[in-house]
Amino acid sequence: MKSYTVMSILGSIALVTAAGCNKKSEQAADKPADKMADKAGDKTPAKAASAEIAISCGSVGKDYDTCKEGAELWAKKTGNTVKVVTSPTSSSEKLALAQQLLAAGATDVDVFSIDVVWPGILGSFFLDLKDYTGGSEKNHFESIIANNTLDGHLVSLPWFTDAGLLYYRKDLLDKYKEKVPTTWAEMAATAKKIQDGERKAGAKELWGYVFQGKAYEGLTCNALEWVASYGGGTIVGTDGKVTINNPDAAAALDAAATWIGTITPPGVLNYEEEESRGVFQSGNAVFMRNWPYAYQLAQAATSPIKDKVGMTTLPKGAGANARGAAAMGGWNLSVSKFSKHPKEAADLVVYLTGPEEQKRRAVSGGYQPTIKSLYEDKDVLAANPSFALLLGTFSSSVPRPSTPTKGSYNQVSSAFWTAAQSVLNKQATGKAAVAELAEKLDQVSHGGSW
Numbered sequence: 484m485k486s487y488t489v490m491s492i493l494g495s496i497a498l499v500t501a502a503g504c505n506k507k508s509e510q511a512a513d514k515p516a517d518k519m520a521d522k523a524g525d526k527t528p529a530k531a532a533s534a535e536i537a538i539s540c541g542s543v544g545k546d547y548d549t550c551k552e553g554a555e556l557w558a559k560k561t562g563n564t565v566k567v568v569t570s571p572t573s574s575s576e577k578l579a580l581a582q583q584l585l586a587a588g589a590t591d592v593d594v595f596s597i598d599v600v601w602p603g604i605l606g607s608f609f610l611d612l613k614d615y616t617g618g619s620e621k622n623h624f625e626s627i628i629a630n631n632t633l634d635g636h637l638v639s640l641p642w643f644t645d646a647g648l649l650y651y652r653k654d655l656l657d658k659y660k661e662k663v664p665t666t667w668a669e670m671a672a673t674a675k676k677i678q679d680g681e682r683k684a685g686a687k688e689l690w691g692y693v694f695q696g697k698a699y700e701g702l703t704c705n706a707l708e709w710v711a712s713y714g715g716g717t718i719v720g721t722d723g724k725v726t727i728n729n730p731d732a733a734a735a736l737d738a739a740a741t742w743i744g745t746i747t748p749p750g751v752l753n754y755e756e757e758e759s760r761g762v763f764q765s766g767n768a769v770f771m772r773n774w775p776y777a778y779q780l781a782q783a784a785t786s787p788i789k790d791k792v793g794m795t796t797l798p799k800g801a802g803a804n805a806r807g808a809a810a811m812g813g814w815n816l817s818v819s820k821f822s823k824h825p826k827e828a829a830d831l832v833v834y835l836t837g838p839e840e841q842k843r844r845a846v847s848g849g850y851q852p853t854i855k856s857l858y859e860d861k862d863v864l865a866a867n868p869s870f871a872l873l874l875g876t877f878s879s880s881v882p883r884p885s886t887p888t889k890g891s892y893n894q895v896s897s898a899f900w901t902a903a904q905s906v907l908n909k910q911a912t913g914k915a916a917v918a919e920l921a922e923k924l925d926q927v928s929h930g931g932s933w
C-alpha cells in the first residue's frame with residue numbers, strides 16, 4: 484500500500500503540461516513499463532495481470548484509516564493492489580483538486596470519493612456504474628441513487644450518508660439542571676448560563692457553542708440549517724427559483740451573528756469540522772454542531788469527555804415557520820473515465836459501497852450506511868445506539884440545492900457562505916446580505932434557468 488498526496492500528483496501534472504504534452508501523448512507516454520510488459524507477453528504465456536488502483540480517500544476524523552483498511556481488504560480478496568491518495572480536509576478544496584485532475588485527464592486517480600453535492604458538477608467525468616452493479620443499487624436509499632443519477636447514468640455509488648446533529652455535554656446540562664434545548668434560543672441561553680458559571684469556577688477556556696464557520700462548504704451546511712430551521716427555504720427552490728431573499732432567512736443569519744464572541748469563539752470563522760471537534764472533545768465547549776463521525780471519536784477510550792456526550796437533532800428556529808433542519812451530507816464513490824483499469828476500479832467501488840464494508844465502517848467508525856437493511860443489523864445498532872435517531876434525521880434532512888443548480892452549485896454555495904460570513908462578521912445585516920445574494924444568484928442563474 485502506497486500513499487500519495489493529491490498535491491504531489493498535481494505537481495506531476497503541472498510538469499507534464501509545462502512540457503507541452505497534449506492529453507493523448509501524455510497518456511501514451513504514461514507507463515513505458517506496461518508497454519514493455521505487453522511486449523514480453525507476446526512470447527510468454529498470458530498471466531492474469533493484477534491492477535494497481537489509486538483511490539482518493541477523505542481525511543476528516545478516521546476517514547483515511549477506515550478507507551485504507553477497506554481498500555486493502557478488497558486488494559487481498561482480489562489479488563490487485565491499491566494506492567491511497569490523501570486529500571485536503573475541506574470539501575471545497577477537495578472539489579477544486581478533483582476538478583483540476585479531471586480537467587487535465589489525469590490517470591493518476593481511478594476512484595474518487597465525491598461529496599453528495601458534486602454529481603452535477605463532476606458527473607460527466609465518471610463511468611456509468613450501472614454496468615457493474617448487477618442491480619445492487621436498489622439496496623441503497625432511493626433518494627441518494629436519484630441524486631447520483633445524471634441523464635440515466637449512475638455516476639456514483641453511495642458510500643455513507645451524513646446529517647447535521649447537535650452534540651452536548653450531558654454532565655454540564657445535569658449540573659446546571661438544564662434540558663436538552665429544542666430551539667436555537669434555548670441553546671444560546673443554556674450555553675451562556677453554563678459558560679458563565681463554569682468560567683467563574685475557573686474553566687476559563689470554556690465556550691458555549693462551536694460549529695463550522697470557515698468560508699467553505701461546511702459553512703453552507705451550517706447556515707442552510709439555520710435558514711431552513713426558520714422556514715427561510717433552501718437558497719434556491721427545487722424549481723430553480725432563487726428563494727433566499729426573505730425575512731426568515733435574514734432573521735436566522737442575524738440570530739447566528741449574536742453568538743459570535745458571546746457563546747462562540749470568534750475563531751470559529753476559521754473552523755472546519757475537526758477544529759470544532761478539537762474544542763468540544765478537549766472539554767472546552769458545551770454544545771457542538773457536527774456530523775455523526777464525531778460521536779465515536781468523542782466516546783473513544785482516550786477522550787476527555789468519554790461518557791459525557793449526548794447527541795440530538797438540531798434545534799428549531801423561531802417564528803411561524805420554525806422547524807428542525809439538518810443538512811443532508813454524505814459521500815459517494817465514482818470511477819474516473821480516464822482510469823486505465825475501469826473494471827477493477829468499478830469492482831473496488833462496488834465492494835467498498837457494499838453491505839459487508841458498510842457494516843464494517845458503521846461498526847468501527849460510526850459511518851452511517853446508505854443500505855437500508857443495515858439499520859436493523861444488531862451489530863451496527865450495538866456500536867451506534869444513536870442510529871435510530873439518525874435514520875429519523877436522514878429522512879427529514881434538508882438537501883442543498885445542488886440538483887436544481889446543476890453545474891453551478893459551487894458558485895451558489897460559495898456566494899452563500901460568503902454572505903453568511905459577512906453577517907457573522909457583522910459586516911452586513913441579514914437583510915442586506917440576503918438581498919445582495921439573491922441579486923448575484925439571479926444573475927448566475929439567468930433568472931432561474933441555470
Ligand code: GLC
Nearest residue numbers: 574598599645700701812813
Ligand atoms: C461532510 C458532509 C458533506 C459536506 C461536508 C461539508 O463531509 O458529508 O456532504 O459537504 O461535510 O464540510
